[in-house]
Amino acid sequence: MNLITVKNLSIAYGGNTVLRDVSLALEPGEIVTIVGPNGSGKSSLLRAIIGAIKPVSGEIFLKPGLKIGYVPQRLHVDPTLPITVERFMRLTDRVSQADCQSALEAAAVPDLLKRQMSQLSGGQFQRVMLARALINQPDVLLLDEATQGLDQPGSASFYQQIEAVRRDTGCAVLMISHELHVVMSASDRVICLNGHVCCEGVPAVVASAPEYRALFGTGTGGALALYRHDHNHDHDLDHSQSHKVED
Numbered sequence: 211m212n213l214i215t216v217k218n219l220s221i222a223y224g225g226n227t228v229l230r231d232v233s234l235a236l237e238p239g240e241i242v243t244i245v246g247p248n249g250s251g252k253s254s255l256l257r258a259i260i261g262a263i264k265p266v267s268g269e270i271f272l273k274p275g276l277k278i279g280y281v282p283q284r285l286h287v288d289p290t291l292p293i294t295v296e297r298f299m300r301l302t303d304r305v306s307q308a309d310c311q312s313a314l315e316a317a318a319v320p321d322l323l324k325r326q327m328s329q330l331s332g333g334q335f336q337r338v339m340l341a342r343a344l345i346n347q348p349d350v351l352l353l354d355e356a357t358q359g360l361d362q363p364g365s366a367s368f369y370q371q372i373e374a375v376r377r378d379t380g381c382a383v384l385m386i387s388h389e390l391h392v393v394m395s396a397s398d399r400v401i402c403l404n405g406h407v408c409c410e411g412v413p414a415v416v417a418s419a420p421e422y423r424a425l426f427g428t429g430t431g432g433a434l435a436l437y438r439h440d441h442n443h444d445h446d447l448d449h450s451q452s453h454k455v456e457d
């Protein structure tokens with residue numbers, strides 16, 4: 211049984227449609243990455259899945275009892291606010307110190323429990339966010355650009371940790387990322403979103419895909435070579451125009 215099934219989902223903000231007719235499914239243990247240009251509706255899709263946005267139409271089925279761990283795109287913690295990692299992790303959930311410590315261990319930052327949030331590096335901060343998402347032993351991790359602001363080694367190491375978490379806990383991962391070069395090798399499946407599901411497939415070593423260039427431009431460098439499209443429909447070269455979501 212799928213953990214998450216999205217059927218013909220459409221999302222609009224004040225009459226402005228940002229996602230149209232999106233369908234996808236997440237199976238147990240899968241790592242699926244959503245890629246797409248800025249503003250293509252990726253975060254909106256995750257927010258709809260966690261129930262923070264009500265879709266205009268379509269359905270989202272969650273497996274009964276499904277536990278979701280969510281790492282949002284941006285979380286600002288006031289640097290003048292004195293709060294330890296432990297207190298931060300225990301703000302929203304009734305969890306024990308031992309649970310916090312095991313989650314930090316699962317996120318490979320076992321020594322941070324008593325540290326101030328304001329003193330963490332960007333990479334450590336994101337690991338704490340990951341630990342917070344792991345604390346209730348989720349069946350699915352939803353990550354919204356969890357490596358934003360990290361340098362390439364930090365980001366690569368974060369994704370390796372995600373794979374380790376999947377290996378150790380069996381949880382599925384649905385994540386958004388712009389870092390194709392890192393993500394493609396760590397994902398079982400990739401979904402390209404551009405207001406709708408443009409294409410999806412397994413990452414594989416294939417030389418430049420014109421469809422992908424049309425969607426993302428030429429600025430992605432070598433990332434392209436790691437990505438294989440399994441298209442089931444044709445694209446105009448000017449893809450973003452031809453698939454523009456209308457108001």
Ligand SMILES: Nc1ncnc2c1ncn2[C@@H]1O[C@H](COP(=O)(O)OP(=O)(O)OP(=O)(O)O)[C@@H](O)[C@H]1O
Pocket residue numbers: 223228246247248249250251252253254255
């Ligand atoms: N709360 C909101 N109210 C109105 N419009 C919104 C709201 N949230 C998002 N949007 C708009 O919906 C569109 C999709 O936004 P979303 O954040 O889902 O895209 P994204 O693909 O995650 O973008 P990015 O890669 O830049 O994070 C954008 O045009 C955005 O301006």
